[in-house]
Amino acid sequence: MLPNFRIVAIAAVIFAAIIVLSQAQVNIVEYRVTVEPVNCSKAVTVYVPVVLKEDGTIHDVMENLAVNGTKVMEIVETEHGKMLKIVTKNRTTVMGYYSHRVPIFSKLDVVKPSTAEVKSYYEPTEVYAYMSGDADRVSLKFEIWAKWSGLTLPMHTGYVWGFWLNGHLDKVTLKEGWNNYTVACMVV
Numbered sequence: 001m002l003p004n005f006r007i008v009a010i011a012a013v014i015f016a017a018i019i020v021l022s023q024a025q026v027n028i029v030e031y032r033v034t035v036e037p038v039n040c041s042k043a044v045t046v047y048v049p050v051v052l053k054e055d056g057t058i059h060d061v062m063e064n065l066a067v068n069g070t071k072v073m074e075i076v077e078t079e080h081g082k083m084l085k086i087v088t089k090n091r092t093t094v095m096g097y098y099s100h101r102v103p104i105f106s107k108l109d110v111v112k113p114s115t116a117e118v119k120s121y122y123e124p125t126e127v128y129a130y131m132s133g134d135a136d137r138v139s140l141k142f143e144i145w146a147k148w149s150g151l152t153l154p155m156h157t158g159y160v161w162g163f164w165l166n167g168h169l170d171k172v173t174l175k176e177g178w179n180n181y182t183v184a185c186m187v188v
Helices: 005-022
Strands: 024-038 046-048 051-053 066-068 071-079 080-087 091-101 109-111 124-131 137-150 158-160 172-174 177-187
Touching: 024 046, 024 080, 051 172, 071 172, 080 091, 109 158, 124 137, 124 172
Parallel strands: none
Antiparallel strands: 024 091, 024 137, 046 080, 046 124, 051 109, 066 091, 071 080, 124 177, 137 158, 137 172, 158 177
């Protein structure tokens, strides 16, 4: 005797729903900074914002930074808050990656640049950056990504902080001393 088709179908749907809802998603935070000095005889010093958590503490993404290029770097306290100090003569890219599992439908990690006064994630805000050295020009590209990746969904969603120009992440040219730049948070 075969069980009723409806009972089997309902049981299969309930089983599938339990499997989907019990799986975790992965929250991901990425940090990328590229400093490009042009025509310098000595190393330039650059201070850039670090990533902060919602409570104002330094985010775990800053613990294991990978560096491409000649560098001396450390997190320091400045007159504008905690910043990453980079000393370099060459193009240097600093990257950090942090991920952790959370229950499905959990909220993203809330992150922000360390020097930003964020009133709303929908409004641009100002961040500080610093440069000293003898380079003709020093460009800076700055990005903080917060996104999630579900195990059952082949997609990434989230937001990114950075210098936006004409709808694309772009770089700025640093001037000697402290400068403030507009950053925006865009949904991706």
